[in-house]
Amino acid sequence: MGGRWTWRLAALPGVAWLSIFFLVALYAVVSVAFGNQDTLSQPVPFWNPLDWNVGYVLEALRNIWHGGPFLTAFLRTFEFVAIAMALSLAIGYPVAYYAARHAGRWKGLVLLLLIVPFWINYLMRMLAWINLLSPDGWGTRVLHDIGIERVFITLGLLSTRGGWLDGQQSTVLIALVYGYIPFLILPLFVALDRIDQRHLEAARDLGATPLSAFLRVTLPLSVPGILAGLVLVALPMFGDYYTPDLVCAAPKCNMIGNQIDQLTRQGSEKVTGAVLTIMLALLLLALMFYYLRTTRRAGTASAST
């Protein structure tokens, strides 16, 4: 059906687009990171690798090495992401498990309800939380009334009564979990849904208790899905700056995304911003390729069915 070149030609516009607006753009970041600043504090990219200026890169590395704000931001980002993912998994796995394996008649409806937040504007969902957690918001009142507020204050997770939006790290964590958990639940759902019921029946037939069947069959079989979901969530979360900005807006909540944002979009230190962007991208490269490899294999498998 058409020669070898017909279909390759069809792919050409898309490839050209991505090459220019994605690959070249990424290279622009590299060139700026190894570039310089002109007298107007605007970045000057050095396109030729032989001309590269490592000055800004070294400065950033020194900052990190000596425990400066960049290091703090990276570490805090790791911390937030790790905690948020752990919490998301703790909440999300049971929900996905129920939806995939026990929902019965309600499966379609539950799935729909799980999908909907996926498509609601992230900022709107954050806006909703800001509404609820503002000093006179419903959320604040409810949390106060059922005693959770007191627990948080006692644990040192909240500084003042009603001050949820007043520079609290715990609020950032809650917001991150709220914001990203739908992106975790769906891959978990898919992975758990795919597990053939007959494996479990076989396990039961061979004498396993429900708990044992879960631990020895369902859980291991769902691990690839768990990993895929975690990676899928971790990638955007690492680069998040808007969530801390919206619910905290204090330096002690700054993630690496905030640093980059402050330097690039808001400030006039675009070169350093580019350097940090490269560092972040390199850090996440391993995760990115891991995810690509696993979905490509899954993609070819499902395409053949």
Next chain:
Amino acid sequence: MAGEIHLAELTKVFDDVIAVDGIDLEIPPGEFFTLLGPSGCGKTTTLRMIAGFERPTSGRIVLDGVDVARVPPHKRSVNTVFQSYALFPHLNVAGNIAFGLKYHKLAKEERQRRVAEVLESVRMEGFAQRKPEQLSGGQQQRVALARALVLTPRVLLLDEPLGALDARLRKDLQVELKTLQNEVGITFVFVTHDQEEALTMSDRLAVMNDGRIEQAGSPREVYEEPTTEFVADFLGISNLLTGEADGRGGLTIGEWTFVCGQGATSARGDVKAMIRPERIVLEPYGSSGQNRLPGMIEHSVFLGGMHEIHVRVLGGELLKATVANDGSAQNVNLEHGAPVTLHLPEDALRLLAPPVTAQADNAAAAAERPVRTAPSR
């Protein structure tokens, strides 16, 4: 002249796999011709080359005197019935059938008339407005057939069209297809792996293996006079015996000698011989005479009109003989474990040539050319 196919040294290579290895074939017009063989033997690839979906690596496909090997499929007056039927889901039955008529430049009424006519010939009148998903397997198959026939092709290609149907429906449709072909009179090229189907329906057939044609001929020829072990084995039960031939039709198995009246009687050395189950005569143990072989009954299978007796002979092979339940073997003890003598009549015992691939390897070795591929199975 319409519908005559001539394949000359047709070859197709995929990457480093030789799917079709230089086959030659002549199919006269109006014949029901079958390509028969196991999966991977190249029959479907050959069919697809005739249809135009695969470009041959080399060789010619001559249709009514014109080499169409390089002609794209939409320009050949050859039509295909696909294994999956490939009925267009977004069109109804009438739309599917009329699809190709658009390229025949007919007036609307003429188009509609032909659609109605062909629907009648496949006995699907009244289904014109249905969608493919609303039809059963057998119905879809008939629509696929109608869609191809309405274009009055010179050749109709059928790629295992009955494969997806259950046994009874298959038998019915086999008869229908054969009748249809007789009525319409165009050349049918039919691909199947089911030897019974091939024997039932074909005027002539070709048995393929590993990209080559082992034997081509009428069903009777191929069944009763197989030229190679592969063909003998593929069509029905072959009952192969291994022994040494003396070049004049004599066969020695262990300490027993036989006279073979059929096949490669001039072959020498290590050969195989075959005899069809219905030609073996069971005699009481110890009966003497030419072409007798002792054995022991291992198994007796009741098949309704006959018994299939499995006999273990002294060379270690298991021969299967069929005995009609008409009282003809009354004087023989057919119990499990009973000894028996098998009479292999001279005119039913056939010496076989080695498979075509090994023959080619032997010839190549003899001419000191490189052997084609890994040793044949």
Next chain:
Amino acid sequence: MSWLRNPWGRPRALVLVTALYIVWSIVPVVVAVLFAFNNGRSRTTWQGFSLRWFTGANGSVFHDPALQSALKHTLLLAVICVALCVPLGVLLALGLQRWRGHGSGTVNTLMLLPLVTPEIVMGVALLLLFLRVFPGVGLGTPAQAIGQVTFTLSYVVVMVRGRLASIGPDYEEAAADLGAPPRDQLVRVLLPLLAPAIIASAAVAFALSIDDFVVTQYLSGDASTTTVSMLLYASARGAPTPALNAIATVALVITLATLALAFFLYRRFAGARETAAVATLEM
């Protein structure tokens, strides 16, 4: 059926957790939408039902120039995005799926990369691209549109490819067999069968564009290139009126309606199972 008892004790525990989660997930948004209809300036205290923030004379979505501009700009970008990324994406999907020979793996990886790249990396990259590589274009609407197309393209490709894979080559071969030249094979057979996926991916691209924030913000020029998302971000911590809720609600309704329409169409043509797979973006 006793062996179906879940390992946490009783299925009821799971039902509870799921129900709580769903409530926790959706209720805040419902409340926010509710307050868009509040008859007062508060976003936290209910003062009665009113449409003033939608159609009222002062400071409503229909009458506030800033809100109107944001909404119009959001829709403009969404339309441009769909108009560009659907044709590009369909072609790329066709090309990738039918690619014969080497190179398809590389192109496939290139196509998937934007999906796994964090948005801030893309934002910074595109910002620098339009400041230093294409200074003639600069920041603003064209840049925002291009940026959005760049990351939604992959979603279109993945969805169309999935459908292509399940269609298979048989139908086009059948069409060719019946006499259709290559152009007709495409137009009379492949495209009609592909239509549901094309429509669904258009809806997805539309939704992604409306909901997008980082790239759109990074490539924004002046106040005239503000979108609804950017507005939400800028005003959220201030003391905005429920008009903010109102405009968010409008965008939400448009997005969900488009998606619902597209997925119902898809389901009609492609069946429920395939639709569920696409909806969860099984890649």
